[in-house]
Amino acid sequence: MIKEYMTNRLILKTLDESHTKKVIDYYYRNKEFLEAWEPNKPPYFYDIGYQKNILTMEFNEIAARKMLRLWIFKKEDPKKIIGTLSFNNIIGGFLQCCQLGYKLDTTEVNKGYMTEAITKGIEIMFSEYNLHRIEAYIMPQNEPSIQVIHKLNFIKEGLARKYIKINGNWEDHICYSLIKEDL
Numbered sequence: 001m002i003k004e005y006m007t008n009r010l011i012l013k014t015l016d017e018s019h020t021k022k023v024i025d026y027y028y029r030n031k032e033f034l035e036a037w038e039p040n041k042p043p044y045f046y047d048i049g050y051q052k053n054i055l056t057m058e059f060n061e062i063a064a065r066k067m068l069r070l071w072i073f074k075k076e077d078p079k080k081i082i083g084t085l086s087f088n089n090i091i092g093g094f095l096q097c098c099q100l101g102y103k104l105d106t107t108e109v110n111k112g113y114m115t116e117a118i119t120k121g122i123e124i125m126f127s128e129y130n131l132h133r134i135e136a137y138i139m140p141q142n143e144p145s146i147q148v149i150h151k152l153n154f155i156k157e158g159l160a161r162k163y164i165k166i167n168g169n170w171e172d173h174i175c176y177s178l179i180k181e182d183l
Contacts, residue, residue: 033106097133137173
């Protein structure tokens with residue numbers, strides 16, 4: 001079942017494979033913009049079949065409460081994806097934590113959309129998923145993402161050296177965290 005959440009200006013939704021073309025459109029529009037911050041994509045990344053499989057896999061992971069990916073739409077244009085945020089590696093038990101990732105359309109940055117979307121996502125993780133901790137790993141040179149995290153009261157914990165391979169290079173990432181009690 002597709003979940004849908006509202007904020008002041010946004011619609012945040014889980015998507016199934018029936019939305020594949022919208023997802024591919026988002027990635028195509030932002031291919032160059034996202035390249036600097038993400039691992040290299042295989043040539044088949046933009047294929048309909050590949051993206052259908054990803055959406056199906058993520059939909060199943062969401063149903064199992066192992067992750068939550070929310071695609072971002074503006075209320076004024078509810079058919080066009082402008083970004084996504086994901087809460088991955090959801091672990092219950094003694095840890096009760098997850099990792100946050102997010103990306104926004106190049107034409108929509110610096111409008112407060114990502115802060116608004118993540119604020120709702122944090123609420124969902126802490127209330128519906130009963131998590132205790134959310135982590136975010138950000139490259140030190142990604143100043144816009146660091147600004148978003150600071151606005152949301154995440155605390156810098158330290159440096160994860162050579163944490164993720166981006167464009168063929170192992171890149172350092174700063175670890176930030178938000179604890180439920182910090183809100």
